Amino acid sequence: MKDLAIIILNYNSFEDTSREVNSLLQQKCYNKSIYIVDNNSTDKGKIEQLGLEKNINFIISDKNGGYAYGNNLAIKQAIKDGKKFFLLLNPDIDIDVVTIEVLYNDLQRKTEIGIIGPRICYRNHKNLIYSDGGLLHPEEGFQGEHVHFNRNISDVKTDHYNYDIDYVDGSVFMFRKEVLDEIGLMNEKFFMYYEESEWCLRVLRKTQWKLVVNTNITAYNVYSEKGSFYEYYMTRNRIWLCRLYDGDIKYVQKERWKLARKAFKRRDFSLAKAYLKGIIDGVYSKL
Template sequence: MTIERRDDRHRPATDGLDATAIVVTYNSRDHVTPCLAALTRAGVLARVVDNASTDGTGALIAAHFPGVSMVLNPVNMGFAAAVNQALSAVDTDIVLLVNPDCVLPEPTAHALVHTLRTHPDVGVVGPRLMDAEGRIAISAHPFESLTSLLASRFGGGLVPVSVRRLLCGENRRRTYDACRQVDTPVTVDWLSGACLAVRTELLRQLGGLDEQYFMYYEDEELCLRAWRHGARVLHLPTVHATHLGGASSNDPAWLWPHLYRSLLRFFSRHRHRSYPAARAAVLLRSLIGIGLSLVRMPWNSGIARSRACAWARVARIALTASVRQ
């Protein structure tokens, strides 16, 4: 049974902003307070969908943010499905998708909304993202390809940064440099779903977020479909939001299977010719990961076991994935 709580007596004054932020939580107690406090200061109406948290996230929000509309799901429905739940009740023309570990300053919220209202050709816009130490995080990307998959998934300690940068291609290098160095709006392929603004009408015309993605890649899918619908995607580096990361879980045995399942789903839909190679690459990467985890087991058994379990699940996904997802 889904439980919804709303108290419009405490609805914040929007001061002309008139936008709705959708925040999906899952065991986000340690991060969600700064997120919702910032949205309140910005005069943004927040709608929270909690995906069956067990850490008291819902109780904390109810106690400290009585003006926030909240849905409490009895099971974890995934990010996309939770966003669509909240979207059905949105009555503003702009939706802000904000992760519970993301702090959106008031000037940034206003800039995102203003951009959509003054640029009718833009359907999705996102700010520059910063980490907790104030470093610029890469939040704009070209659409995934087999080359970028190989460069990123075989990255880290397996391939030097200089080689990965060479392999990623000119378009990806140009986009990443724009995230770090450019201070003017830049049209990009897709933006991180940690913080972005979307026209409500566009999101509804697209059928909401694609619920076939439990988590990961739903933001890339959204932007790809927005482009195909004739709407531009814009990166706005003149304003920023702080993305702390890790609000839900850091367990690779839970996260990585969702990541790679979504990756393969994206390739099966949009990269048909390279899908078999993508499956093979994911399988190879998982086998390498299992091997490295076993080698490291004597020195750091807990982390190594978790990683070995995660890679084993990813290998199973690569082996059993259908030709079309």
């Protein structure tokens, strides 16, 4: 898999990033397949030291431009290095090299697939599904939905390859260079959340490539609590997606306004402000 770039985006997550890198190297992953990007975090010195010690690729960004910006930096460098396949990994993901090989081989064998991911379960509850791919509902303001979310593996019957999805979760996301050649890189304006969703919608609407999740293989993530930062970008970016792809903006506005009122009544002013600012910026900012 020497033409594969494994990209890990770091932002103050050195413990997870170094754990993931060490795990890959211990499983005999080719060191020059690994690219770490530090998004101008306090970890930048540690990331540089890790890169030099492990002889892996590393990029130290001079700004925090968000998920798409950081990953795009590595993708562009990997293309210069001759890479033809790309795997985006969140630092908190646990994944075996064997699983990566299966995804890579799927792209080799199934030439109609542009983007692929594994089933994702929880690290602390390995029989509980987080995602078998994602669905988007434009009539609900592009509300997202994880297929089989929080269902036990034993209770789910699904095809080996699930094609009935609108996006592959961005925490474990493999694709081929030809997709980039047709639709370009991820939209950096989104900063956080819905970048992979927008990119997948572009693929589905503007190309013939297919998206799929291989449910016979699994990666594992960690659930994290959400706050005002998350809610602002989820609100704004859903509205942006509606503006780009004819979703129901009024649905998002109504839903988020109700949540803002509830937060205000609880005197959670930071959260209420995040909803309201997300609505305003989503509607009026330039795309």
